[in-house]
Amino acid sequence: MTSAVRKERNAFYARTWGGKNRHYDIFKEGAIALAVTAILVVALSALFSSPDDPPLTFKGWAQSAPENFYATAVQQLAGTSGTATYGPPYNEGDGISVGPLTLQKWGGVTHPVDSVNDLVITPLSSQVEPSNVTAALRAWNAAAPDQQTTWATAYDEAVQATADDNGDLHLDAVTKGDYGPVPDLATGLLAMANSGAYDNAMTAQGQFFQTDQTKQLLMMGDGSYMDGIATEKNLQGNTWGMMNEAGSWPGQIWLAFWSVWYQLPMFNNADGGTLTDNADAIIFFILMALILLFILVPWIPGVRDLPRWIPLHRLVWKDYYKKYGRFTA
Amino acid sequence: MSTDTTPSAAPASIDDFEPTTWTGSVRKKWITTLPPEKMLPENQPAYVSSWIYVFGMLTITALIVVIASGCILTIGGVQWFHESSTGHFVNSLHFWSVQLFFLFMIVHLWGKFWMAAWRGNRGLTWATGAICFMAALATAFTGYTITTNFNAQWIAFEAKDVMNSVALGSWINVTNLGQMVGMHVVLLPLAVVAVVAMHVLLVRKHGVVPPIDALDPEAAVIALAVPSHSAEARTADPGEAATGSRSADATTGEVSS
Numbered sequence: 001m002t003s004a005v006r007k008e009r010n011a012f013y014a015r016t017w018g019g020k021n022r023h024y025d026i027f028k029e030g031a032i033a034l035a036v037t038a039i040l041v042v043a044l045s046a047l048f049s050s051p052d053d054p055p056l057t058f059k060g061w062a063q064s065a066p067e068n069f070y071a072t073a074v075q076q077l078a079g080t081s082g083t084a085t086y087g088p089p090y091n092e093g094d095g096i097s098v099g100p101l102t103l104q105k106w107g108g109v110t111h112p113v114d115s116v117n118d119l120v121i122t123p124l125s126s127q128v129e130p131s132n133v134t135a136a137l138r139a140w141n142a143a144a145p146d147q148q149t150t151w152a153t154a155y156d157e158a159v160q161a162t163a164d165d166n167g168d169l170h171l172d173a174v175t176k177g178d179y180g181p182v183p184d185l186a187t188g189l190l191a192m193a194n195s196g197a198y199d200n201a202m203t204a205q206g207q208f209f210q211t212d213q214t215k216q217l218l219m220m221g222d223g224s225y226m227d228g229i230a231t232e233k234n235l236q237g238n239t240w241g242m243m244n245e246a247g248s249w250p251g252q253i254w255l256a257f258w259s260v261w262y263q264l265p266m267f268n269n270a271d272g273g274t275l276t277d278n279a280d281a282i283i284f285f286i287l288m289a290l291i292l293l294f295i296l297v298p299w300i301p302g303v304r305d306l307p308r309w310i311p312l313h314r315l316v317w318k319d320y321y322k323k324y325g326r327f328t329a
Numbered sequence: 330m331s332t333d334t335t336p337s338a339a340p341a342s343i344d345d346f347e348p349t350t351w352t353g354s355v356r357k358k359w360i361t362t363l364p365p366e367k368m369l370p371e372n373q374p375a376y377v378s379s380w381i382y383v384f385g386m387l388t389i390t391a392l393i394v395v396i397a398s399g400c401i402l403t404i405g406g407v408q409w410f411h412e413s414s415t416g417h418f419v420n421s422l423h424f425w426s427v428q429l430f431f432l433f434m435i436v437h438l439w440g441k442f443w444m445a446a447w448r449g450n451r452g453l454t455w456a457t458g459a460i461c462f463m464a465a466l467a468t469a470f471t472g473y474t475i476t477t478n479f480n481a482q483w484i485a486f487e488a489k490d491v492m493n494s495v496a497l498g499s500w501i502n503v504t505n506l507g508q509m510v511g512m513h514v515v516l517l518p519l520a521v522v523a524v525v526a527m528h529v530l531l532v533r534k535h536g537v538v539p540p541i542d543a544l545d546p547e548a549a550v551i552a553l554a555v556p557s558h559s560a561e562a563r564t565a566d567p568g569e570a571a572t573g574s575r576s577a578d579a580t581t582g583e584v585s586s
């Protein structure tokens with residue numbers, strides 16, 4: 001189609017329609033459509049209900065996987081947990097980067113999380129503890145930061161060294177060493193979680209009103225408890241988890257165009273790698289570019305011509321073409 | 330300071346109306362852009378005759394149910410549906426209306442894509458529809474983060490990595506329930522409704538796009554007389570088309586009065 005013909009056709013498409021009309025009642029159509037939709041929604045709700053798996057608790061974690069909770073507490077003290085090493089916006093660090101761009105740092109540390117104090121020491125200090133834990137807290141607080149790090153790092157390494165081939169930890173096999181108060185602190189936190197007190201301490205965080213769950217979620221995600229349950233429920237990113245939800249409900253199927261990228265081997269390589277480690281940022285920018293193209297479809301030659309080249313529109317206007325004919329350039 | 334005026338006779342038509350205030354200017358602009366017969370037509374072009382056209386309206390009706398059920402959930406609070414069977418049913422209404430909203434919208438979107446509905450200076454109509462889809466995605470996503478159940482925990486925990494990876498997490502903290510409730514219940518629905526309203530007004534302003542390769546009914550007689558211009562034209566009925574004395578340039582296909 002020449003540009004002149006294209007221009008002429010566009011002028012015709014833009015003009016107020018001067019051909020045959022048919023009766024059309026927009027409010028009547030709307031009323032019928034609303035009734036149909038409402039009936040469908042009520043029927044689907046009555047038949048299939050909606051998902052509502054209870055939230056995980058620290059109590060549940062401590063009772064189901066005490067070794068993992070214990071080891072996570074030690075990692076918070078040692079500064080080796082996911083939260084402690086995360087970077088912005090929770091603490092200092094580089095975080096994810098794309099090439100030379102350290103994007104994650106650009107926003108700064110806006111939600112500071114001190115994994116040692118926020119997730120272990122402050123909750124332990126918020127209630128009356130057994131004497132050994134009280135003494136451990138006193139010893140920890142009295143020690144110099146270097147000493148704290150030396151104790152916690154040594155104990156963290158000793159705990160992680162007990163992992164068997166399946167990754168399960170065996171705390172009774174931890175080698176003896178100078179770990180200072182760290183074992184008692186971890187034992188105290190585990191006991192606190194077992195009783196449910198850790199859930200309460202983390203929810204309130206020393207305040208009356210609290211609506212920010214950042215610290216709870218970071219702690220919950222640092223262990224393997226939530227991750228394991230998510231895997232069981234098919235919610236991991238490499239199994240289309242971004243668009244799934246717990247149970248047999250459709251989930252956010254509309255996120256398929258986003259989730260599909262996480263299925264590509266280069267973005268979910270088990271051995272990591274630049275693309276996998278930075279997949280979130282890279283995929284985000286791919287998607288932003290695609291979304292921009294999506295919005296700009298009418299102005300992109302080639303893309304805007306697809307409907308003409310793949311003439312599915314003839315199904316829609318089959319009767320009209322049959323009756324009134326069709327223009328061919 | 331206001332000045333007393335004498336009521337003047339109503340102008341015969343909007344073209345004769347000379348506004349003297351901002352309000353009057355807006356009224357003139359509104360009525361000339363979207364006269365009542367365009368805003369609320371009782372007729373549509375003959376080609377508007379397919380089930381695919383229904384999905385735009387279905388999307389709007391699903392949005393109405395989404396908003397209505399969401400308002401009831403808002404009154405009950407974010408944890409109501411865990412504690413009450415009525416609350417859970419309303420949550421189900423909200424959940425399924427969202428599912429239908431997206432289903433209808435995606436069918437509508439694909440339909441409009443394959444119909445190339447952006448033709449004839451309707452690009453902005455497409456763009457607002459696409460932006461509406463994106464705004465709806467964000468709204469639905471924030472909805473999942475405020476369900477205060479396992480889904481909310483997991484989705485917020487995973488999504489924070491995407492947000493943080495590009496520094497957005499510094500301002501939009503998906504693990505902050507209070508922030509997400511405000512965004513889901515107020516800001517994002519306002520954005521969706523505003524964009525939908527703009528989209529619908531643009532549809533009304535420009536009308537429904539004619540079929541790809543539709544013959545110009547106002548040049549139908551000429552078109553039939555020029556085989557190269559309308560090789561597949563068969564039964565364009567001059568009697569059914571609006572009449573007009575136009576001629577067509579056989580070389581360029583340009584139609585002139």
